Amino acid sequence: MSAESELLDKIRDISRPVRIMHICGTHERTISKYSMRDVLPEEIEVLSGPGCPVCVTPEQEIDRAIALAESGVILTSFGDMMRVPGSNGSLMEARSRGADVRMVYSIDDAIAIAEKEPESKVVFFAIGFETTAPTNAAAVLRKPPGNFSLLLSHKLTIPAMNELIDEIEVDAFIAPGHVCTIIGIHPFDQFAEKGFPVIAAGFEADELLLSILMVLEQQRSGNHTVENAYPRAVKNEGNRRAQEMMEKVFEVIDSDWRGIGTIKDSGMKLRPEFAMYDAAVIYEDLINEKVKDISYENSASSLCRCAEILKGKEKPSDCPLFTKKCNPANPVGSCMVSQEGMCYNWYRYRGVE
Ligand code: SF4
Incomplete structure (x- = not known):
């Protein structure tokens, strides 16, 4: 009998009505790929939260990136972000109109472009959660060339979860394994204290089934806590070095999330001492001029859910x-x-x- 079958049998034995939310696009991929919702008992509902960084980047921030790209800078971005619609098309469409938008696989690729083309201004569109932010912080601490800057759109997981528990019916969380490798499991304690089981999970099918079983076991025992079901990658205290770099380079700010709105303390900006790398500061007037007439009321397709x-x-x-x-x-x-x-x-x- 496979590990998955054994876990499913145990889940079926103790299943009870529960709504479990994960906050991770990679978890969703595994859950969908293995049709896990179809094989779980029907009392167990697995919800997908705002854990896809591309999905939660709001139109405003894409418009700002397009404004820069259409003003003569080289705008570098991960491939996925190129096709996400802003209020007036995507970065890909801006490129087809003549803007210099280039796909990169990492911030280092973007810095390499800046080094190779010292006469150009190069901006890296920095999106993502706590998982990608430390890499960008490390790049800033390495002092990239003066013609390089970052347009930041980082998001923080914990404030989004806090926002959701007030708005939706959810009983437990599967915490995102990648984020937990950076921040550890203790930032999730506050949810356990409010009665939510929280399990930090890996990305294989058996790891996700194990996390669901652990949620059920916590429900059965009534002892709600944060557990680490991904110990091969997650230390309970997280990655201290990465946390220190983020703390040194970024400060926490309120941030807009697509479909959710502004969430307090859920984003990051560069600290003033790194303002020379902050595209939002360097190009503030230019960006504001370009986006000043855009209205964000009802700007998304009214039918998009x-x-x-x-x-x-x-x-x-x-x-x-x-x-x-x-x-x-x-x-x-x-x-x-x-x-x-x-x-x-x-x-x-x-x-x-
Ligand atoms: Fe999903 Fe509908 Fe929006 Fe397309 S339009 S992304 S199917 S919700």
Whole structure:
């Protein structure tokens, strides 16, 4: 009997109604790929939270990146971000209009462009959660060339979870393994104190099933706590060196999340001593001039359900555009762009239901 079958048998033995939310695009990919929702007992509902960094980057921040790209700087970005719609198209579309937008695999690729083209201004569009932020902090501490800067759109996981527990019905969380490798498991203690079991989980199918079993066991015992089900990668205290670098380079600010709105203390900006690398500071007037007339009220497709999907309130199949006007080749909303997006995974692994 496989490890997965054994875990499923145990889950079935003690299953009870529970709504478990994960906050991780990679978890969603595994769950969708292995059709885990179909094999779990029906009392167990697994919700997808706002854990896909591409999906939660708001239109405003994409518009700011496009404003820079259309003003003569070289705008560098991860590939997934290139196709995410802003209020007036994507970075890819800006490139087709003549803007110098280049896909990179890391911040080091972007710095290499700046070194190779010292006459150009190069901006790296820095998105992602606590997982990617330390790499960017380390790059800043290495003092990149003066023609290089970062347009920051980092998001923090814990404030988003706090926002969600007030808004949606959820009983337990599967904490994102990658984020936990950086911040550890203790920042999640506050949720256990409020009665939510929290399990830090890895990304294999058996690791996710184990985390669901651990949630059920906590429910049965009534002892709600934070447990580490991914000890091969996650230390309970996290990665202290990465935490120190983030602390040194960034300060916490309120931040906009696509579909959710502004969440207090959920983003980061460069500290004033690193302002020479902050594209939002260097190009502040230019960006403001370019985006000043954009209205963000009702700017997303009125039929796109990404906002509800990112909060675990609806499924992709609830969206009238799903598989019709919206598909991976022609994404209408951000949830269909990235391999970590709920709509993308639903399309790829479930298709039309
Ligand atoms: Fe938005 Fe497309 Fe998902 Fe519908 S299917 S919610 S339009 S991303």
